[in-house]
Amino acid sequence: MNRLKAVLATALLSCSLLTHAEINPTDPLPVSPQVRVGKLPNGLTYYIQRNPKPQQRAELRLAVRAGSILEDDDQQGLAHFTEHMAFNGSTHFKRHELVSWLQSIGVKFGADLNAYTGVDETVYMLPIPVDRKENLDKGLLVLEDWAGGVLFNDADVDSERNIVLEELRLGRGATDRMNKILMPKLFNGSRYADRLPIGKAEILRSFKPETIRRFYHDWYRPDLMAVFVVGDIDPAETEKLVISHFSNLKNPENERPRTYAEIPERTKSEALVITDKEATTNVLHIRYPILHKPEGSTFGEYRERLVENLGALMLSQRITELTQQANPPFIQGGSSMGRVVRGYRSFSSVALLGRDGPLPAINALVQEGERVRQFGFTPAELDRAKKAMLRNIERLYNERDKSDSSMYVSEYLRNFLEGESMPGIENEFKYVNEIVPTVTLDEVNASLRKSIPEGQTKLVIYMGSDKTDAPPASTLLTAVDAAEKVTVTAREDKAYTASLMPVMPKPGKIVKETANKTLGTTELTLSNGARVILKPTDFKNDQVLMSAVRFGGQSLFEEADIFNSRYTSTIMAQMGVSTFTPLDLQRTLAGKTANVGTSLGALTEGLSGNSGSADVDTMLQLVNLEFTHPRRDEALFQSFIGKQQDLARNSLSRPESVLLDTMRSTLYGNHPRIALVPRAEEYEGINLDRVINIYKERFSSARGMTFFMVGSFDVAKVKPLIATYIASLPGGEIAHNFKDRGVRAVRGVVKKEVHRGHEAKSTINLTFAGDAKYSEDEQMRLSAMVEVLNIKLTETLREKLALIYGGGAGGTMARYPFGNYTITINLPTGPENVNKVLEATFAEIRKLQDEGPDAADLAKVKENWINNHRRAVRENAYWISALQSMYINGTDPSVILRHTERVNALAPADLQAAARRYFDFRNYVQVVLYPESKQEQKPEQKAEPDKLPPG
Template identity: 55%
Template structure:
């Protein structure tokens, strides 16, 4: 149910939680009472059957999130329409009653709505969803946005020429899905979906249909299924609800249902009664895995408080079992790389109990034994009181955080919840009601109840599918071996699980505190600058952006650059190795247990030229975050078993991925760009992980993180400045600060000069990728950063307009770029373009033609205005984000720029001219100095072939 809503908020708010005030008390809950629709949202239905949801929400300011949701996806396609539900979605952006082809996207870009990043859509089995975020600073934007939604609902043009042009784009999207997962999926999906229609209606469709369908066939799907009784309009954001309701009624009341509507039926998935095994391998698979899927069962949302409580029980069960499986992955000779076991949804209307594992070097048999036996251990012997208490603490904290942030939650999060209500009947009582439910229900969930749930839920003996997927190699198991491993594991007796006692907290006592010795203020930026008695500095920015979030950052020069080439592996992996062994006296899993109910985390490590620290916490957990930070400087927990487990896992991952075309391509690009320099970033070969030295890695880490010399800690978020000062003095003021080097070393890493061209042949599918990298020295400044960024964005507009929309030779791809001053002033612009082998030369020529146009004429006024509008919209939103402030303050320190420039971004953006971008094109697109690498398929036959098989992706990527 609405657990998904909480999870979304947890991700958006990144580790934040504190109860600022307590919600009011409520009467005892009646378990069989229906869950009401919360007062935060107006839910209505028009006479034609269209449902609408309207909620006023202030975050982000001056922004409105609109959605058109259609209960129609690929499952409804006729045999001659396979792939056309998704194709309809594409056509919605290609002309309608009120917008000519390309006019819609161009208009939305002109008001700051980014194509792909903001404006988007997706098609799945049972639904199609259109996503339209709109700035509300001008009333006409909102009015026009509702016209867009209406046009999508019943006014798409389906011009024949536009359809034929779009075929190429959709076929390029299909091409992107080709590869190992596609080939393996053709064998897997019929078994996963038990021979149901879902296996035959993958949203991307069939290539022969996409190439050859008649336009009328596409229009027929639209007429049949785009109708008001299958639609919902979602309106959430900075808008007057009464006005929004008027606009919904004005634009959607006129929609009519067909006189004889086709019945909207949902495909049934038959239950499995027999046990069978399936082994599917491919030379280009990215890894090995096993899945045990137990019988599929229908599920319906009951919509009662009792059903809500059942979901809480299911969540607690999943958390406890996941913790157990994670512990096994930390053992020497671990049975797998990672594993999960839970009751999960296959589709919104069906679920099944599944156990799965990503396989390590020991293969399938140990993983199957561990999965089956841990399930049996939980089923037969249940869980322990400590396990349940920790799971309850974490669950309660997540809801507490969501409740604390109820006035600061993003509109998109609410919109997603209402989409689920329409499509899946998920309850929408609102976070006030949900928090009340959790406070009353969770304490009453007993250990006996949880153990009864485990006995009831974990299948003891039933038909099952045992699936092995992986890289083609001689030691892959047979189906008979998989079934034998499951049977053997089921016969093995399991004992109850013992749990060791853990410390009650991270530290027995606080360290001897330092003092604050100096203080200054920057009123314009709202900053307080502190100097502590050990020389450590702190910048504080208390904000009201979130109610329950504190973000921390620190950096200084040094990093991997201070260690020689022979030490580069030890230096580069020191962060991950130290983290894999835990913190001070706690293993990683023990640390998670001690932190149950807390929201705090800290990462520490060596960058290429800097030592970096990052952290986040809830407002009540700042002390925990600072304790974690202090312990990072107090020593390293040496655990040879965990080190070996980490190295073995990384070697296995590298071994599995060594044959991937994308991996070979990425390595070739870096090798060509840096001419094999030993300090260049690269992926390791499996055997190279054995060269990492544990003690040397620890020594390198300790050299950099036994001293806090020259560190300035930046904290932004929901803290009280007076209350946080003693914590800063205690934990940051007591950090050791012995003398260490605090300057980076220029290691001489430079990209090649001149024009370098390489070809990589890898993969069996007719797929190519073009990589172009322009590099060189540059004078660093904030103004020049802006010019380079504008050039990249205009280039992306040209790539979409020319390579995708006009030539229909790509689906995705684009440019990125950066300007840096460390270790020397330099720039890089990278362009990545997936396409077909037959189109490589045309795509490269068209890209350079657009570069030449930019150099000769610069961008036109409309293009530059689109870039500016989007930047300003994003900047206004980001100014209300703690992470944005911390990142800007951090870059000001490391790059020596003015931190106050964050307040001048709009003026700087508005001052950009077409001449600035044209000059940047001439400066940075040096056609006498670039690296071009092209990935082509291994054989010429593949390059020349036209694949006839459908791409096996479970849901099409956003297509428009």
């Protein structure tokens, strides 16, 4: 249901009317006045809206109501293959021309340009800069080609096979294997169970090109399509372009009917136990009858959904509370009515299981549902849920002129694909504020009673590790039936204080104020030795972000406290603040938007928070309490430790986790301060008293801390709040530097192999690391070099050699604790292709070193960065992150404003020098994952990359 649905998931029903007597509940909801919706004579639908955020950018989409569900038996996987072919040659774009042109205007393949294939639809996503008018016209030409001009040349089809097969290989593992057993039962024999988009390997290898052309001809037709254009555009001109580009598309003669698969009704209850040796978690899922219920489009149905959402919020809070016991029945859980596929919904309960297995989870989830059914919720619970819902819609309304175009286009996609209503935020704000205050407790309780099934057929599923004793299927059904018959009592709701701080702190002072007009910031020096950087913006109407940082962190504690200090901030967050548990805090702050959390990092400590513009006072109170009133709660501590141990028990069952573990331990020579994949035993030595003492040591004083606040606030109004809540914090002497603990990457060439996993999958991990002289410009040169390398790896390894589906390189540079850099290359492939991938990768690196980058490739990177920065500088999150980074690194923050100038100054020679400097073939770590017990798949060892002549 529109944007509210995205914020407040799930749904239910009620038969009350809206408050306006003249509105009939059967009347259809209006269409948002913001969007222009039309339909061409050929049946193609279009949605067009002007939205200036982000500036000079538009979001283009092509949606086709055709997915894998429509595949014939000999086409399984070809809906998804069709999506691939859309990028491999069309009427107006030869193979590779499309991606190259898009990169030249700053659109990055994968990150920006993308697509997905579902069971019922295929969606193509194309965000483009519209600073040049011709970009929009050409962008729509791209969509036009996708809609009706994909060529499917035989050679191009054959060259894409291995890429799609690599994608299929990448998805294999425990989850895939278990899902293949689960899906037929979950969908009760429906076609949805055997038409997963990735398809079948044997068909992908052997299908004839005419088979995929048949799919495209049958289903890529205008009466099943919609085009979306939302962004900084002129709607009237855009409509003319859409009509021009798409009016000539024709529907096929004797078109096949587009029907939607049905899900048969379950006639008897069943249970299913699925285990796998690579599964890392154990999960319980109780699926109740799947009901055919299309999306509502009337005023009455809108009201029903609001009532259902209120109940869902309250039930979610109750189930969350069950996890906050010393011995919780499950680690995480939830019960709700939700969408299964288009037109179908079901009530289900899910739990991530702990050490006691499924029976406690079954009892807790089923009995909580019974408690709600029998006794309903309390007036206080409903009051809090109403406040939360009203505040959420208020924030959406306040940001109506600052909402990102991608949010609007997602809403319109749901309208086309699922039939979801889209009345627009102005209408919704009015409806919600009229309806929600009138909703009664009896109404919500009746809605939940109707939603939570009683005595109906069900499917009970246990999925997990074969290392854990799995219950028999019959035991699961018996346990659910027994739990439904247990006598339950009503939940008592305790009263919550309306105030976070009954006694206000004595304010400190602002002793100095300095304005930076260039950056638009104000710096305040406080009497307790802290400082605050304020940057008011107009990027959002109802958003304020806050952070703080200071050197110190875990580096100040000895090895005996490695785990105590590593988990300090997480544990403190689990216990709440002052007299409030986390749930108490949530209930006390119902109707407000404010949260704060502290962090104790490797070299720094600090905090982060956010609030609505009207709730800055509340956010700053939370900041004060985090320093002055940390909370101790033995039960919540034990709950956290137990849940983390349960999560970590099988953490190394997944082959990729062992690869990551091996890479990090090898790279840093098994240094004890390097965090590896968590083990259950590392939680055994954590001591709550020591954790609290560590926290107090580092947060007993605000001296040396720099706070940052960015967003929609008035400096004059915020200053007294800062004096009250931040300047009043203790300011005693405290160390605010870090200790260099000697964590260094190993020297020389180190190679290791990991043999884990059932599937024929490999992953190559290469890491180059070492000393570097840090500067903002040098970091930019390193990053640009890595981006160009990624372009070449995609061109060579994916498009030319078809050895990978995804993967690539990433690079970072840091000033502290010493100047250093790290470049990591991660490339999933087949075991038989490892050497080919290594040789091609090293060849591309060597080419960068010997010849430098192509000027055209560097230009693509520059264009993408400039476009992204144009967008980023209008985001609060970018500014708070950038300001904090500049201050902690001692860099002039005005460098933010010179970004485009610095990018344009990059030359091919800069990147060539960076490649020579940072890719040292005498100094890297190579770790390769191979499947276990399949040594025959390992390729014959050939040329060793480190034996290439040094650069």
